[in-house]
Amino acid sequence: MKIVVCVKQVVDSIVPVKAAVPPTAIDEDDIVWVVNPYDLLAMEDALRIRERFENATITAISMGPRRVEKGLRRCLALGADEAIHILDDAIEGLDSFATATILAGAIAKLGFDLVLCGARSADAGTSNVGPCVAELLNVAQVTSVAKIALAADGKSALVERRLERGDREAIQCPLPAVLTIDVGANEPRYPTLPARKGAATAEVGVLDLRLLGLQPGQIGSDSARVKVKNISTPRPKARKIFTPDSSLSAEERIRLLMSGGVMEKKGDFLEGTASKVAAEVSEQLKKYL
């Protein structure tokens, strides 16, 4: 059973972020980078699967500048069998689709039974990369997974998916598959000191785009489908304080205050199955292209 875990470094949220000059990216001075907490959940799930399946191996993979190595070594300290760093000068200003293209290329080369990654990144939070990787690899995917129960033969998994307000959806998923991991019952473990020491001197494999068979022109900010135009600090909107009608009962008034006031919803409200709604939304979006 070969498990690949995709990890990303994100901006630690306690550090105030400001735009760089020009404001198409954030100012990276003083930024503290940490492994995306959702990716650590994915790592934890991978480690637990390996505890059950003796022959399972875990490969941690990441892409980006030199600093990314620290996150990979953290995965090694947690117990990953190997770590791959995709390092190339062309990797800069990428959008999620380009990221997914590169990752999918590398993962296909490595071979896999299961790809685990965080459901979203704690900084950008697009939740795009997992699903795009699955599509590019042409395998099944389940997003926002809270619990994984692999079948004994390792050929399928029964997963629980997080829905809103504590609901869970049970889905039977064949392997190979991509699962994006969300908060569940598992807490990421802490690396032991002997493991940290080993990880500090372990070998991290490095791949560049050429080794993946990708041309710089295929990837990179020029060919990006989504470009960042401007980053700015939002100014807080003046909040209107809602005062409920005093003729209502106390219970009604409390309910209104707690819900932030009742507002008219504008626009169409689509209902139906996921594919039906998706089709209708794409039709609507086409008007804007």
Place this chain on the structure above:
Amino acid sequence: MFLLIPKEAYYLILVVALGLFIHRLYSLVRLLGVADTRAEWRSIGRRLRAVLVYVFGQKRLFQDPYPGVLHALIFWGFVVLLFSTVEAFGKGFDETFSLPLLGGNAAFVFLSDLFALLVVVAVCLSAYRRLVSRPSRLSLSATALIILALIFLVMASFFTNEAAQLSLSKTSSWWQPVGMALSSGFNAWLDAGSLSGIFALSWWAHIVLVLGFLAFLTYSKHLHILAAAPNIFLSAAETHPVPRALDIARQDRFGASRARELHWKDKLDLFSCTECGRCEERCPAYLSGKPLSPKQLTIGLRKDLLRGNGRRNGAASLAGVVDEEAIWACTTCGQCQERCPVSNKHVSKITELRRGLTLMKGRFPSELSRPFQSLENHANPWSIWHKTRDWLIEENRVPRVSEENHVDVLVFVGCTAAFDDRIKKVMAAFVRVLRAAKVDFGVLGAEERCCGDPARRLGEEFLFQEVARQNIVAFKRMGVRRIVTACPHCFHVLKNEYPQLGGGEYEVLHHSQFLAQLIQAGKLKLGDIQRNFTFHDPCYLGRHNTVYDQPRQVIASLTQNEMLEVPRSRSLSFCCGGGGGHMWMAERTGKRLNQMRVQEIHAAGAETVATACPFCLIMLEDGLAATQLERKLVAQDLAELVDSAIRE
């Protein structure tokens, strides 16, 4: 001839009995795994003095007067009677044997008689205490009662033999009153034949009981008879015990997951423990209902050490003898170590066990992952951006210490004063006081890292060394000579623990000491605060560093009123509950320590409790809020009090 058997048989019995005794001792010493004893031979003077005071003087035992006297009598009795016992064994080789100088000496004979009687009395009273009075710190113990019985019988055989000898030799000796009393009884009821028999039997009884006693003590807690004096000798040089240095680069194993992985000195502690319970009796965790008892911890570890690792009754882990929750319940306040009559260091074991859990298994209360992560990424446990530390420089215009700008006094701010709103006020007040006294001072600002105390107390030695080394490098680069800090944890670590990592070429003072110095030098003009003060001694200032008087001197200079003392003050001060990493842990069982403490302080009648520690201040204020005593008792730091008393 009273031996009744051939002399060779006597020699054989001695050889076998002593041989077994020495063999058992040898196997116990092997379990210790003694290595690297170079440090133990330093400060010989202090060590010998400790043996004099704590072993022969029985000093710590008298803190609990009644049992202290009983034990002292039994101990001194043993010392005195050691000589007559040697004489008795000697007589088995040669009937006429008598000790040089002492043998037959009237004073010696009198003392032996007297102490044997005192021992009998003490043993009877001790037995009564254990069986009837049943104080809570003593567990009902079969071995204790067996030993008391054995001692009683040894004394009985001593007197019987003495009396028989007096009767047989028809001597009248005013130096042996007890012997004489018994002897007159013998004379009245027994003839010479029976007396010879009694003389021989009582001699044999004495020999066998003493040999039996020796054997028994190596299988029971009475091993302390042999282990306590060496233990006290070895503990004496550490005036401020600190956790052992860990060479992260060289070692593969860290901390202790089993008793055998403890340092040999810690293992000697286990053999020295007498199960007296003085540690448990004052332990704040134990008193508030947590599953920790320092006594049970020591006994559990000893059990683990003696049961081996697998063959017959071995085990794979500490489960069953040491509770993991107990290990985390300790606040490292040091009250246990302060009271232990054999100088055991319980906190050292807690630290090693925590290192074993955190560093080797990554296992610790889950709420600690956040402060650990914060220490690793931001060099402070509060999950706040490190540049926030510059507030003193940016808002209060405190000079920034740097390579170009050296100062006389570096104020080491500490994480709590840098990030917590309440304690920021204390630091701002302290800065005002320093300015009023015209001190040349500065701060490191964002260059300052956590002193490392929370990491070290929780076993995360790796994170401790990371932040500590960065501080040490900064101190060197910026030519730091003198450091003053308002936090006793920072004070303790910078002064006592940084030398392990190469730091320490600077003087470290706690702000209570520095304020006392400034006041004494007349640098501050203070008015009179009309309030009733008391002082809550912080564990890391008082017990761990024996600074008790200077905070009181500061308070005395603030007010004409006499300062009140809380019943548990100075070395008996009751922990606020914030130390040992507990500032970042949830208190899940039992009563809350801070609430217990504020109620005690309030009951003592104070209006204001002065503190000298940011953790104590936060914990006490929380306690006051929770017990709704906020209007009746106010907690304030010494710096704030001095600041409010300054007159221009």
